[in-house]
Amino acid sequence: MKIGIIGAGGVGAYFAAALSQAGHDVHLLVTPRHLEPIRDNGIRLTTGDGRDERIPVAGVNTDAAVIGQCDAVIIACKAGSVAEVMSTAFPLLGSDTPVLPLQNGVTAASQITAAAGPGHAIGGLCMIISYLAEPGHVHHVGGQPAVTLGELDGSPSARTRELADALTSAGIAARISRDITTDLWRKFMLITAYGGIGALCRRNVGETRSHPHTRALVEDAMREVADVGTAAGANLTSDDVDITMGHYDAFTPDSTASMQRDLIAGRPSELEEQNGAVVRIAAVHGVAVPINSTIYRALSILDTTSSTAGAGPSS
Numbered sequence: 001m002k003i004g005i006i007g008a009g010g011v012g013a014y015f016a017a018a019l020s021q022a023g024h025d026v027h028l029l030v031t032p033r034h035l036e037p038i039r040d041n042g043i044r045l046t047t048g049d050g051r052d053e054r055i056p057v058a059g060v061n062t063d064a065a066v067i068g069q070c071d072a073v074i075i076a077c078k079a080g081s082v083a084e085v086m087s088t089a090f091p092l093l094g095s096d097t098p099v100l101p102l103q104n105g106v107t108a109a110s111q112i113t114a115a116a117g118p119g120h121a122i123g124g125l126c127m128i129i130s131y132l133a134e135p136g137h138v139h140h141v142g143g144q145p146a147v148t149l150g151e152l153d154g155s156p157s158a159r160t161r162e163l164a165d166a167l168t169s170a171g172i173a174a175r176i177s178r179d180i181t182t183d184l185w186r187k188f189m190l191i192t193a194y195g196g197i198g199a200l201c202r203r204n205v206g207e208t209r210s211h212p213h214t215r216a217l218v219e220d221a222m223r224e225v226a227d228v229g230t231a232a233g234a235n236l237t238s239d240d241v242d243i244t245m246g247h248y249d250a251f252t253p254d255s256t257a258s259m260q261r262d263l264i265a266g267r268p269s270e271l272e273e274q275n276g277a278v279v280r281i282a283a284v285h286g287v288a289v290p291i292n293s294t295i296y297r298a299l300s301i302l303d304t305t306s307s308t309a310g311a312g313p314s315s
């Protein structure tokens, strides 16, 4: 498949390397700082289990017009950049090209549709722990990378099947969902709750789940997000909080969420698209989310992406 990947960070560079290694015709659309390293040396992939290899990709460019139409496009920027990225992506799209977002959060597909019109956005999420060591060098920390994807209306389609087969051929566990919107909300419950509380306490999963108060806070925050998701149309049941707490319990104890790591390191984070989005969507549906609102407002001071970061107390 000719696959366009936008963004060569922790996720994009990993997926580009894995899909290229499986023989796919992968073209990266990147910001300028990634161009030379990838064009000259391919992608260097190091893994937690000791692999260290350089994998060439078919193409890397800063101009989508040079890449041209693709059979599928994967969006691998941060959630806050999806709208901007899509405004440059049109040359990658044929009339039926699926666009698969892998962002955390629940807003990427609607932003793709707003930019590209109907018929392109499918729903998607990924499970992976990877980060960019430097442009062109991605580190996959461990675990089996996995993607869940599906048409937004739940219908089976040849294009999601082809994309899932391509991902599978690259060693990525791909699952086609008949209700991707609900799956997105399930992951959203998990990351906003443990990432938000973990960032507030500056503690990893092993610590927040072992302390009765922080464990209860994570569970209550999750329940708020489930209520918002249900109000927004996701098909969540009362079991979903228990199941999601099970995922929280299954993480290795030293795990942290990516938003939490970004906030603590002073990097731009996805706070706006995670707990911030919970607060905004809750307001639309009239759902009370006091814990998420507290997480969002308290962490805003650390968020270098936010216009209110570091604003200090008003007089």
Ligand SMILES: NC(=O)C1=CN([C@@H]2O[C@H](COP(=O)(O)OP(=O)(O)OC[C@H]3O[C@@H](n4cnc5c(N)ncnc54)[C@H](OP(=O)(O)O)[C@@H]3O)[C@@H](O)[C@H]2O)C=CC1
Pocket: 006, 007, 008, 009, 010, 011, 012, 029, 030, 031, 032, 033, 076, 077, 078, 079, 081, 084, 085, 088, 102, 103, 104, 126, 127, 128, 129, 130, 131, 132, 258, 270
């Ligand atoms: N990394 C992980 O382990 C996981 C990440 N996710 C989600 O995946 C998404 C991506 O995360 P991650 O890869 O870690 O983030 P990174 O910040 O590592 O990568 C995002 C990349 O997008 C690039 N980018 C931004 N704007 C553009 C543009 N206009 N054109 C081309 N490239 C652009 C950035 O360029 P530049 O380098 O110049 O800023 C950056 O390299 C996030 O939503 C995250 O929550 C989900 C599961 C796990």
Ligand SMILES: CC(C)(CO)C(=O)C(=O)O
Pocket: 104, 126, 127, 128, 129, 191, 256, 257, 258, 259
């Ligand atoms: C839950 C996890 C680690 C899964 O990939 C993630 O998405 C994140 O930390 O943001």
